[in-house]
Amino acid sequence: xxxFWIRTASATVYALLFLGSIYSGRxxxxxxxxxxxxxAFALFVAMGCAFEYYRIAKxxxxxxxxxxxxxxxxxxxxxxxxxxxxxxxxxxxxxxxSTLTVVVMALVMLAVMxxxxxFTLMVELWRSSERPFVDVLHTLLPMLYCxxxxxxxxxxxxxxxxxxxxxxxVWVNDSFAYMGGSLVGKHKxxxxxxxxxxxxxxxxxxxxxxxxxxxxxxxxxTELVWGEWLLLGVVCSVIGTLGDLVESMLKRSVGLKDSGNxxxxxxxxxxxxxxxxxxxxxxxxxxxVAILT
Numbered sequence: 001x002x003x004f005w006i007r008t009a010s011a012t013v014y015a016l017l018f019l020g021s022i023y024s025g026r027x028x029x030x031x032x033x034x035x036x037x038x039x040a041f042a043l044f045v046a047m048g049c050a051f052e053y054y055r056i057a058k059x060x061x062x063x064x065x066x067x068x069x070x071x072x073x074x075x076x077x078x079x080x081x082x083x084x085x086x087x088x089x090x091x092x093x094x095x096x097x098s099t100l101t102v103v104v105m106a107l108v109m110l111a112v113m114x115x116x117x118x119f120t121l122m123v124e125l126w127r128s129s130e131r132p133f134v135d136v137l138h139t140l141l142p143m144l145y146c147x148x149x150x151x152x153x154x155x156x157x158x159x160x161x162x163x164x165x166x167x168x169x170v171w172v173n174d175s176f177a178y179m180g181g182s183l184v185g186k187h188k189x190x191x192x193x194x195x196x197x198x199x200x201x202x203x204x205x206x207x208x209x210x211x212x213x214x215x216x217x218x219x220x221x222t223e224l225v226w227g228e229w230l231l232l233g234v235v236c237s238v239i240g241t242l243g244d245l246v247e248s249m250l251k252r253s254v255g256l257k258d259s260g261n262x263x264x265x266x267x268x269x270x271x272x273x274x275x276x277x278x279x280x281x282x283x284x285x286x287x288x289v290a291i292l293t
Contacts, residue, residue: 014272017041022157022164032085035154039081042150046077048269049150049277050142052259057138059254063129064138065120072116072140073147079108080151098291105155109148116140149280150273156283161220162232165213166283169236170275172212177205177241194248202241209237223290235282243278247271 020027021041025034050073054066083105120139124132157163181201189197213233218226247270251259259270 018167035081035084038154038157039078039151042081042153043074043077045269045273046073046142046147046150048262049146049273052268052270053142053146054138056250056254056256056259062131062138063127063135065123065127065135066139068120068123069139069142072112072120073143075116076109076112076143076147077151079112080105080148081154083108084154101155102288102291105152112143116143146277149277152280152284156280156287161222162217162224162283162287165217165220165232166236166276166279168216169209169212169233170240170279173205173209173237173240174244174275175205176208177201180204190245192252194245197241197245205241206237209233209240224286225290228286228290232283232286235286236279239278239282240275243275246278247274 018041021038023034024037025031028034047070050070054064054069057064084101117140120136124136127135129135153163156166177197178201180203181196181198184200184204187199188195189199189202210230210233213229213236214226217224217229217232224232247259250270251257257267259268262268
């Protein structure tokens with residue numbers, strides 16, 4: 001019973017922080033300040049995920065350049081997050097605000113990557129590493145795996161409010177997959193990486209997620225049409241499940257049960273955001289297609 005209350009309390013704090021940052025602009029009556037607050041939350045999560053990843057990498061005798069990795073991950077997160085502010089009111093009358101935002105964010109992502117890769121390689125010359133290219137890879141991977149998805153959250157929420165639906169669908173998928181697997185699960189889906197997952201539970205989770213996308217998604221006033229909501233449901237269920245398996249693969253490769261203990265009873269940052277980090281880039285592509293078509 002004590003464990004249950006600990007899990008409940010930590011989950012409540014997590015939900016309040018996440019939802020508070022998402023709706024801060026509306027609560028404060030200042031949408032632009034809301035983008036800044038959500039970007040700050042995204043930065044906090046990205047740094048937490050990067051910290052856990054570097055700890056795992058170091059446990060395997062890799063030597064990532066952590067200060068440089070944190071810097072570029074932070075630059076990517078903040079650049080993408082605040083890039084949503086450039087779809088300002090000056091362009092609204094021309095109908096270009098959303099398109100301009102997409103262009104600015106694409107340029108931010110390209111610029112950070114074009115700087116990060118060669119600079120990290122050059123710095124490695126002075127580190128005397130036995131596996132320099134492997135260490136460069138581990139240095140920069142959190143920027144792509146953690147920072148890019150987190151930096152996309154303000155765009156998805158500010159433009160089309162599908163961030164909330166992504167969170168809802170991840171929760172629905174995980175909850176129904178767990179309940180379905182507990183009740184009727186017999187055939188293990190991927191025992192090597194996640195022995196608790198079953199094909200039956202996964203199928204129930206996918207079905208519940210698709211139904212949520214089709215019947216709840218259109219209630220949000222967005223530019224997505226019915227077919228795009230269905231596609232987003234497929235992304236949140238299938239890609240979300242694969243994202244969870246990828247993180248399980250990472251942990252089991254080093255013999256860990258949880259990536260961290262930031263949330264008592266729930267694990268670390270990577271444990272909580274593994275599905276969402278895989279989903280957000282695909283959800284962003286769906287949003288961009290809806291904007292440009």
